[in-house]
Amino acid sequence: MTMVRTLIHILHDCYIAPQVTLPYVTHMDKKLHIVGGGMAGSEAAWQAAQMGVDVVIHEMRPKVETFAHQSGNFAEMVCSNSFRSDDDEQNAVGLLHWEMRAADGLIMSTAQNHRLPAGGALAVDRDLFAQDVTAKLKSLPNVSVSYEEITELPDDGQWIFATGPLTSAALGAAIQQETGAERLAFFDAIAPIVYADSIDMSKAWMQSRYDKGETEDERKAYLNCPMTKEQYEAFIDALMAAEKTEFHEGETAGYFDGCLPIEVMAERGRETLRFGPMKPVGLTNAHNPDDKPYAVVQLRRDNALGTLFNIVGFQTKMKYGAQVDVFKTIPGLEDANFARLGGIHRNTFLNSPTLLDSQMRLKSRPHVRFAGQVTGVEGYVESAAMGFLAGRFAAAEILGHPLPSVPQDSAMGALIHHITGGAEAKTFQPMNVNFGLFRPIEGLKGGRRGRKDRYKAYTDRAKLAWSEWLSASSDLRK
Numbered sequence: 375m376t377m378v379r380t381l382i383h384i385l386h387d388c389y390i391a392p393q394v395t396l397p398y399v400t401h402m403d404k405k406l407h408i409v410g411g412g413m414a415g416s417e418a419a420w421q422a423a424q425m426g427v428d429v430v431i432h433e434m435r436p437k438v439e440t441f442a443h444q445s446g447n448f449a450e451m452v453c454s455n456s457f458r459s460d461d462d463e464q465n466a467v468g469l470l471h472w473e474m475r476a477a478d479g480l481i482m483s484t485a486q487n488h489r490l491p492a493g494g495a496l497a498v499d500r501d502l503f504a505q506d507v508t509a510k511l512k513s514l515p516n517v518s519v520s521y522e523e524i525t526e527l528p529d530d531g532q533w534i535f536a537t538g539p540l541t542s543a544a545l546g547a548a549i550q551q552e553t554g555a556e557r558l559a560f561f562d563a564i565a566p567i568v569y570a571d572s573i574d575m576s577k578a579w580m581q582s583r584y585d586k587g588e589t590e591d592e593r594k595a596y597l598n599c600p601m602t603k604e605q606y607e608a609f610i611d612a613l614m615a616a617e618k619t620e621f622h623e624g625e626t627a628g629y630f631d632g633c634l635p636i637e638v639m640a641e642r643g644r645e646t647l648r649f650g651p652m653k654p655v656g657l658t659n660a661h662n663p664d665d666k667p668y669a670v671v672q673l674r675r676d677n678a679l680g681t682l683f684n685i686v687g688f689q690t691k692m693k694y695g696a697q698v699d700v701f702k703t704i705p706g707l708e709d710a711n712f713a714r715l716g717g718i719h720r721n722t723f724l725n726s727p728t729l730l731d732s733q734m735r736l737k738s739r740p741h742v743r744f745a746g747q748v749t750g751v752e753g754y755v756e757s758a759a760m761g762f763l764a765g766r767f768a769a770a771e772i773l774g775h776p777l778p779s780v781p782q783d784s785a786m787g788a789l790i791h792h793i794t795g796g797a798e799a800k801t802f803q804p805m806n807v808n809f810g811l812f813r814p815i816e817g818l819k820g821g822r823r824g825r826k827d828r829y830k831a832y833t834d835r836a837k838l839a840w841s842e843w844l845s846a847s848s849d850l851r852k
Contacts, residue, residue, distance in 0.1 A: 405430050406768050408534045409524045409545075411448035413481055413754050414746025414761030415536035416507050419517055420480035421765035427772050428516045434523035434542070446521075447504035448511060449481065455503075457485055457496040457755050462837075464829045466807045470755050470785040471496060472833075473840045474762060480507060481758040527552055527742060532772055534764045536746040538757070541722040552738060553729055564803050565684045566701060566716040567676050569810055571820045573597065573683070576661070578673075578706035583656035596674055597683055599706040600659055600667035606652075609669075609703055610644050613637050616696035635691045651687025671704050678796045682713055682810040684803075690716040709822070713808045714752075723750045727799040732779070733767045734760070734794065743768055750793050752804040759786055759807075760793075766847070778846050781839035788812050788836075812836075 436446035745764035
């Protein structure tokens, strides 16, 4: 998928869109305008329309084509045809399936109608699926479609921008101008993320370099995995030999030294990493203070709950299987469970924790919401889920009946909480839904042995919270 995104962005960057004015918007416009007819835009339109709000979907395809899309249908699946696991008791994305089905979600109900045999996953016939989503939306009397490219942020009306990682160059420039250049990333530098309870703390310890920080939490902000010289040399050998994804022409154009793949740094010299992200200075091994490590891999907390840690400076182009093999040679990570693996690729996403409020509104323009992958979620299901919430939030605001807060203990709530404030803004990167985003439940056993009971408890709690939220919001449904 990342390679497809890269090629799309290269083509989009070369396209100069005509300026589109917004004559259909008036100051008192009560329509909901949705830009983008992907997973998020389609779900947002369906939810708002079901609440009785008039919806206009603005879709640039097929008038403006992309490299990956094959049609002008809504919700086209350009990469995989899978919505991933459908297990709603032991898998976070399966739980998200359950929540969307319970709420009459368009994407999940349509997927069920076009389901293909795929073991425990939810896979679909992608052509029939997209055609059906398009037909269902176009059949609604209060939904209309405008086929043109929107290239500016509007001053009036209620809007949802669900343009995904393929946001066009012109619109991207308008968003960038509004939010600041550093707030809209056009290039992902993704480090792997590890579940905290899978790290061997008999080998790792918590400490910031030189014990910097005014509080105890700040002085222990990093988790450290030490290496001997022999372990470091073996790590470099494995890194250099690992299978890597090939770069496409032009893909390296936007690289900066601060986000080079670790294997590229290693190619500059075997000691490069030891003087970069793996430098051992300013650290004392808590398990053996007299033992001076030759190199240290640092992990930094990735969410407010402390359940996820990212490996600092470890953005990589290694293939996923190779990443797991190489990273598990790191002392303390031999049994690591990864919430996300690393990568570097072109993308467009907002620094949502900084820019969006709890209802996904742009703080500088509260009549504009963002949804889907552009908000920093990854995956079809997560995109549709954020479209679901944005559509309901916007419709409720138009109707003058605000919705109750989404419960954080639901999958929906855990995900929106993460992107609008739970994640660290300085290190914010796209994220799939996972149990590391959920608040822990007291009294449950940690680690691998307690995982089955722990995940079942998470999903039971989430289903109850989500059902109660749906019941409390049901009076706003048409």
